[in-house]
Amino acid sequence: MNVTVAKSSMAPGVRLGRVSFVWRPRIALVTLFLAGAAFLAFCLSIAVGDFPMGLPQVIATILGWGERVDEFVIMDLRMPRALAGLVVGIALGVSGALTQSIARNPLASPDILGITSGAGAVAVSLVTLSGGAATAVVSSVGLPAAALAGGLGTGLLVYFLAWRRGIDGFRLVLIGISVSAAMEAITTWLLAGADIRDVARAQAWLVGSLDNRSWDEVRVALWGTLVLIAVVACVAFQFKPLHFGDDVAAGLGVRYALVRGVLLLCAVLLAGVAVGAAGPVPFVAMVAPQVAMRLTKFPTPPFVASGMVGALLLIGSDLVARTALPITLPVGVVTAAFGGPFLIYLLVRANRR
Amino acid sequence: MVAQYITEIESGADVPRLSARGVTVGYGDRTVIDELDVEIPPGVVTTIIGPNGCGKSTLLRTLSRLLRPTRGSVVLDGEDIVRLRTRDVAKKLGLLPQSPVAPEGLTVADLVARGRHPHQSWLRQWSSDDVSVVERALAMTGVADLADRAVDSLSGGQRQRVWISMTLAQGTDLLLLDEPTTYLDLAHAIDVLDLVDDLHESGCTVVMVLHDLNLAVRYSDNLIVMKAGSVLAQGHPRDVVTAELLHEAFGLRALVIDDPVGDRPLIVPIGRTHVQIPGS
Numbered sequence: 293m294n295v296t297v298a299k300s301s302m303a304p305g306v307r308l309g310r311v312s313f314v315w316r317p318r319i320a321l322v323t324l325f326l327a328g329a330a331f332l333a334f335c336l337s338i339a340v341g342d343f344p345m346g347l348p349q350v351i352a353t354i355l356g357w358g359e360r361v362d363e364f365v366i367m368d369l370r371m372p373r374a375l376a377g378l379v380v381g382i383a384l385g386v387s388g389a390l391t392q393s394i395a396r397n398p399l400a401s402p403d404i405l406g407i408t409s410g411a412g413a414v415a416v417s418l419v420t421l422s423g424g425a426a427t428a429v430v431s432s433v434g435l436p437a438a439a440l441a442g443g444l445g446t447g448l449l450v451y452f453l454a455w456r457r458g459i460d461g462f463r464l465v466l467i468g469i470s471v472s473a474a475m476e477a478i479t480t481w482l483l484a485g486a487d488i489r490d491v492a493r494a495q496a497w498l499v500g501s502l503d504n505r506s507w508d509e510v511r512v513a514l515w516g517t518l519v520l521i522a523v524v525a526c527v528a529f530q531f532k533p534l535h536f537g538d539d540v541a542a543g544l545g546v547r548y549a550l551v552r553g554v555l556l557l558c559a560v561l562l563a564g565v566a567v568g569a570a571g572p573v574p575f576v577a578m579v580a581p582q583v584a585m586r587l588t589k590f591p592t593p594p595f596v597a598s599g600m601v602g603a604l605l606l607i608g609s610d611l612v613a614r615t616a617l618p619i620t621l622p623v624g625v626v627t628a629a630f631g632g633p634f635l636i637y638l639l640v641r642a643n644r645r
Numbered sequence: 646m647v648a649q650y651i652t653e654i655e656s657g658a659d660v661p662r663l664s665a666r667g668v669t670v671g672y673g674d675r676t677v678i679d680e681l682d683v684e685i686p687p688g689v690v691t692t693i694i695g696p697n698g699c700g701k702s703t704l705l706r707t708l709s710r711l712l713r714p715t716r717g718s719v720v721l722d723g724e725d726i727v728r729l730r731t732r733d734v735a736k737k738l739g740l741l742p743q744s745p746v747a748p749e750g751l752t753v754a755d756l757v758a759r760g761r762h763p764h765q766s767w768l769r770q771w772s773s774d775d776v777s778v779v780e781r782a783l784a785m786t787g788v789a790d791l792a793d794r795a796v797d798s799l800s801g802g803q804r805q806r807v808w809i810s811m812t813l814a815q816g817t818d819l820l821l822l823d824e825p826t827t828y829l830d831l832a833h834a835i836d837v838l839d840l841v842d843d844l845h846e847s848g849c850t851v852v853m854v855l856h857d858l859n860l861a862v863r864y865s866d867n868l869i870v871m872k873a874g875s876v877l878a879q880g881h882p883r884d885v886v887t888a889e890l891l892h893e894a895f896g897l898r899a900l901v902i903d904d905p906v907g908d909r910p911l912i913v914p915i916g917r918t919h920v921q922i923p924g925s
Contacts (some may be wrong), residue, residue, distance in 0.1 A: 302754045302779065302792065307773035312788055313770040314758075396746065459674075529767045535751075539742030542711050544815070545735025545763035591750040591795075 333607040339373040340345030349598030374507040377607040383566040385602020389593035390559035395461035401578035402563035405468030409475040410446025411439040411567040420486035436568025443564030497516035500624025513569035575631020667717035677703045678874045679784030690851045692861040695871030709740045735763035739812040743823045747796040754792040760814030786810035822853040838864045886910045
């Protein structure tokens, strides 16, 4: 490996064969630390339960060195929940980093832009309008699909309403907030007229929860997230000049409309996948990129670190939700509890400037 | 310093690098530029002037391929610019648009380094070439000492130097600057234009849009005077700037005298008040 270190002012470059990139130690270290913490939280999430296990036991079993009994409890019973937390957290974190980067506004997360509530509204309409028929199919395949479609539809709606010879972050946020309110109104209206059993089911889902995940649901979310993150990884380099505005990006040889379109689509789909798997868990997508920025001291939301923070936040909140009180709360209650104050902090900070 | 990227200008002395041929551009139904022909001579500073809304910026944006003409074509080094790949255009032509934005907390070095984007790829994101070009661009614009500072902590003039530095890091010898002195006080405007002249001295072809007529006259060798989407006059300020032209283009009454500190004309505007015309 040939490491070229330039003057202190410039980030040094690292070259490995034909591949070269900028070496930013702080980002690399923070991201590594976050990944370690997320993995630890993941293992802890498996260890905690009615039948507590030791962390070494959990890690050994995940790696395939465990005993039969442990394997059943860990792999079949507890793994889906922990994995859902990991995948949904990463999906929400990356999705938020993308939307905040595209809009150049920390408020522009999938929950504020209406993508999450749109996904929720369509999913709830599926639950209530199907009238209890074929509920098993609805909850395992139909619900995630409906959430994805709802998220995508709402995302497109917001984008086209906000489009005026380009995208202005502030207008995007304002239109997102109003579309979000409209979607929530639709949800409330659907629930008001629905059968009481459907309402209970829909309400539980709408808060955002990792309870009773099955391997099938988790597998869909896992593959969806992996594919979308691969696309993001391919396009992310071309996105860098877009932080300076469309004209600068075009001047630097970037087909900005295409790049932005692809990444926005990925962001919406990631949010849709996450909502499909865990319901509209609030605030994680908004908070994660902002925390990642502050930890890495990077001026724009770092994608990988945002995903790691998202996973850590979601699994951590789920752990709190399961252990802090005698009754098990849905994870969305906990994320809302810390996300609300964080939103106020962002608003206050934006106003000071 | 930038001169080393330059294909010998002397060889093709009068071949324009960039030209617009019968270009019509508009937004929606509104036509801003109609059937316009213009040639950008190599190795000199060309400034586009004209009243507000005459299509100055639109012309610059069309020349830089930000806007696609509805009719006619822009030719860059003998090729129709819309047929070129965006990336290839970026390797030949550096553009500084109006009011670019920098994320809060971004350092000068990181901003200028982004100018290397057209020369990079997913696999090759940072090379030793990039390092030396960026260092030269920082030095040439006099912002090397600010490299570690956040862009948003700088003064307007410094910030503009940094953006020009980023455009230079693109390594092109053709620079298009859209109102590089907007929002700058006169001292900083002069500072930025002196820098533009340095770039010209080092062999760059510069095209810019300016609002201030006297600064345009002082700093350019070729003026393009526009009115209502067409070119009214083009040439050296000494040949072009007359009281009649200023009246025709801007509806401005003015006295054109010799610049006491330069070899160009100086425009003295005559308004309704505070004027005592000698001899009248």
